[in-house]
Amino acid sequence: MKKGFAISVAVILFSCFSMIGFCQQVDMGKLIEGQFKFAAQQYKVLNSHVPADSMPKSYYAKTNRSESSNTKWWCSGFFPGSLLYIYEQTKDQEILKIAKDRLAIQEKEKHYTGNHDLGFMMYCSFGNAYRLFKDEKDHKTIDTSAMSLITRYRPQIKSIQSWNKNQKFNCPVIIDNMMNLELLMWASAHGGDPKFREIAINHANSTLKNHYRADHSAYHVLDYDLETGAFTGRNHQGYNDASAWARGQAWGFYGFTMMYRFAKDPAYLKQAKDIAAFLLNHPNMPSDKIPFWDFNAPDIPNALRDASAASILASGLLELSQYSQGAEKQKYIEVAKQIIVGLSSDHYRAKAGENGGFLLMHSVGHLLGNSEIDVPLTYADYYFLEAMARYKKWVLKK
Numbered sequence: 001m002k003k004g005f006a007i008s009v010a011v012i013l014f015s016c017f018s019m020i021g022f023c024q025q026v027d028m029g030k031l032i033e034g035q036f037k038f039a040a041q042q043y044k045v046l047n048s049h050v051p052a053d054s055m056p057k058s059y060y061a062k063t064n065r066s067e068s069s070n071t072k073w074w075c076s077g078f079f080p081g082s083l084l085y086i087y088e089q090t091k092d093q094e095i096l097k098i099a100k101d102r103l104a105i106q107e108k109e110k111h112y113t114g115n116h117d118l119g120f121m122m123y124c125s126f127g128n129a130y131r132l133f134k135d136e137k138d139h140k141t142i143d144t145s146a147m148s149l150i151t152r153y154r155p156q157i158k159s160i161q162s163w164n165k166n167q168k169f170n171c172p173v174i175i176d177n178m179m180n181l182e183l184l185m186w187a188s189a190h191g192g193d194p195k196f197r198e199i200a201i202n203h204a205n206s207t208l209k210n211h212y213r214a215d216h217s218a219y220h221v222l223d224y225d226l227e228t229g230a231f232t233g234r235n236h237q238g239y240n241d242a243s244a245w246a247r248g249q250a251w252g253f254y255g256f257t258m259m260y261r262f263a264k265d266p267a268y269l270k271q272a273k274d275i276a277a278f279l280l281n282h283p284n285m286p287s288d289k290i291p292f293w294d295f296n297a298p299d300i301p302n303a304l305r306d307a308s309a310a311s312i313l314a315s316g317l318l319e320l321s322q323y324s325q326g327a328e329k330q331k332y333i334e335v336a337k338q339i340i341v342g343l344s345s346d347h348y349r350a351k352a353g354e355n356g357g358f359l360l361m362h363s364v365g366h367l368l369g370n371s372e373i374d375v376p377l378t379y380a381d382y383y384f385l386e387a388m389a390r391y392k393k394w395v396l397k398k
């Protein structure tokens with residue numbers, strides 16, 4: 001028994017050290033260039049599986065079935081956004097043409113008010129388009145989208161309502177919503193209505209106050225009573241109400257880091273660092289830093305991993321490294337690098353032409369809802385591409 005334990009410890013230590021050693025040796029410039037070249041070819045395959053009026057959603061290998069969505073689906077902005085990241089790095093004209101075609105079908109959603117996901121839908125797409133091409137039409141699309149998003153602001157609870165009232169929730173506000181604040185903060189910072197920023201800051205402050213537990217993990221959902229302001233912490237996509245759903249933690253982490261970029265409020269920076277510490281020091285964080293779908297999944301270490309949580313975390317860590325110094329900064333960069341290297345390995349990165357044309361395998365949408373389990377997801381790819389672009393710009397300075 002003791003001998004068996006010693007062998008297991010030796011194997012774990014060996015794997016950790018060989019991963020660290022391997023990471024140190026990787027030529028990140030070459031790796032990133034190779035991943036973007038691959039992405040340019042692979043996303044043409046993905047595009048060929050998606051009807052012209054739709055966006056990709058996922059792919060099911062067992063039945064060789066590609067799934068697409070309409071442009072109201074919360075993930076609709078990731079495909080055009082990913083195409084733009086790929087175009088930016090490769091200058092592939094066919095990719096640009098596909099991106100423009102997909103942006104054209106997405107634009108009408110600037111008027112959508114059915115949920116809180118306008119940031120994902122319209123900023124990941126048109127935000128990137130404006131960043132690259134500075135077309136005033138795209139700027140207007142972003143402004144209109146921000147106006148649509150704030151129709152969901154509920155002053156009584158100083159928060160944006162995520163989903164409409166349903167059988168399960170009265171006024172749900174989910175941690176993912178931190179990501180949609182980027183649309184509002186950017187719009188105000190670029191000549192838009194100052195109330196976008198006020199609302200985003202109110203929402204972030206309510207999230208900081210109400211959504212987090214003492215250990216800096218977040219509930220997925222706060223269900224508010226609009227009359228009294230009382231709320232209950234719940235987990236919709238996590239394992240149970242007390243657990244730490246991995247992607248939710250990553251959304252909150254990225255969201256507070258991004259809010260610090262715009263607002264420069266030290267409370268947001270502290271929150272981002274506290275969440276990073278919760279995640280990186282968690283006893284259930286695997287040594288390759290690609291999280292299990294929930295930090296409290298009962299079948300750890302056999303639980304499914306979630307590549308999407310890893311890519312969001314990597315991209316957020318790279319931004320947080322920009323606001324950090326010394327050993328702390330290096331630590332954030334190293335972990336981001338480790339995740340990028342891990343996701344680029346054969347275990348996560350698909351082979352050419354496979355995986356329905358998506359880049360990454362092994363994400364988890366909503367496990368207990370029996371939906372999107374161990375599949376590719378558009379946002380895993382999007383934040384993987386973003387993390388690599390950020391690594392190239394901020395770490396390699398290219």
Ligand code: GLY
Pocket residue numbers: 176237247365
């Ligand atoms: N609710 C969005 C997500 O699955 O992360």
